[in-house]
Structure formats: C-alpha cells, structure tokens
Amino acid sequence: MKKGQRGYRLFEDLSSGLFLVTGFLLMFYEVVMRYVFNSPTTWVNEISTMFVVWGVLLGLSLGLRDNHHISVDILYEFLPGKVRRLIDFIANLAGLVFCLFFTYNGIILVGRGIKSSQVSIETGIPIWVYYLVVPISGVMFGIRFLTKIYELRHAPSVEAGKEAETIEHYHAF
Structure with missing residues (x-):
C-alpha cells in the first residue's frame, strides 16, 4: 500500500x-x-x-494532499475534537460530491468535443484533448478527498490523544 x-x-x-x-x-x-x-x-x-x-x-490534488488549500479556522479551533472531526468529515464528503459532479460533467464535455469533431484553429488539435484534463483532475482530486475521509475515519480520536497526554503528564509527577 x-x-x-x-x-x-x-x-x-x-x-x-x-x-x-x-x-x-x-x-x-x-x-x-x-x-x-x-x-x-x-x-x-x-x-x-x-x-x-x-x-x-x-495540482489541485497536491494542494489537498499537503493541506495547502485556504481554510478559515478561527471558530474551528475552539470546538471540541469530536465536533471538529464531524466538520472535517462533512467538508471532505462535500468535496468528494463536488469531484463527482466535476468529473461527470468533464466526461460529458469530452464526449461532446469528440462528437463535434472540433479542432483548434491555431494548432489543429482536437478540442476534446484540451477538455480531457477536467475529468482527470476531478478523479485525482476525488482520490485525495477519499484518502482524507479514510484517514479521518481511521485516525485515533483527538480527545483520546489528549486524554492519554494528560494521563502521561500526571504520571510524570
């Protein structure tokens, strides 16, 4: 893996x-x-x-993979760990739904380009070649959202991590 x-x-x-x-x-x-x-x-x-x-x-999937997309977390940081995990899950699920929509419509766009047999005026390249990036990037972006959902689902609880840290802190004394 x-x-x-x-x-x-x-x-x-x-x-x-x-x-x-x-x-x-x-x-x-x-x-x-x-x-x-x-x-x-x-x-x-x-x-x-x-x-x-x-x-x-x-590169959209790279930004998601490395957490470089813009996020506003001013209120998020004050929420309990379980609520944050729920918000993360919902946000990633919404991102995945967007990717499905984006990919589906990209496939339709490529299909229409193939069906129309349009070519670029400057280069003579079939127009569907230009459009092909839409479904490809949608799939790549979707894979990253699925990865985030999987990691979120299988990651140890933030609250459990804090409890263990607190217990270790008290045992140190």
Whole structure:
C-alpha cells in the first residue's frame, strides 16, 4: 500500500510540475521569438495556456494532499475534537460530491468535443484533448478527498490523544 501511495504521489508531483514548467518554458520561448528575433509564433500562446491550465488543475490534488488549500479556522479551533472531526468529515464528503459532479460533467464535455469533431484553429488539435484534463483532475482530486475521509475515519480520536497526554503528564509527577 505504501509503495502505491508513493507512486501516486510521484505521479501527482511529476504530472503537475511537468505541465507547469513546460507551459512556462513555452511562454519564455514566445517572448524570445517575439522580442529578440522579431518572429512571433501563432501556436505557442494556445499550447502554453493549455499546459499551464493542465498543470494547475492536476495540482489541485497536491494542494489537498499537503493541506495547502485556504481554510478559515478561527471558530474551528475552539470546538471540541469530536465536533471538529464531524466538520472535517462533512467538508471532505462535500468535496468528494463536488469531484463527482466535476468529473461527470468533464466526461460529458469530452464526449461532446469528440462528437463535434472540433479542432483548434491555431494548432489543429482536437478540442476534446484540451477538455480531457477536467475529468482527470476531478478523479485525482476525488482520490485525495477519499484518502482524507479514510484517514479521518481511521485516525485515533483527538480527545483520546489528549486524554492519554494528560494521563502521561500526571504520571510524570
């Protein structure tokens, strides 16, 4: 299980990172071609934008994995451990439901792109290729919400941890 988790983490890191870096390198290439060689390209803006969007959407699961998403916890910190766990469960469940909605609609979007046979004007790439990131990122994000729910369900109680800590503290005297 741990090996699979490490492999998945590496996949998340590499997929997001490679798309972002490639997108930014293509943007740099366009700047050099346009302002140094006075020979702008027609395809780089579209492709670099696609790469950056893919990198960002694939990186959503990284933010959740490493707890880097924005959260407001001013009141949350004052709640008892059991209530916090319930709120965490509900929030992660809501996130999972969103991912299911996002993935489902992404699949519909890709299907419509395939059915329409539309291609990009600048590059001639089928439009569904651009849309493919939506269901892929939805699944990756959903996997992270499922992981959070699993960890929350199988983690020891915060209250039990505090009780054990208090007991150890009193035994030290």
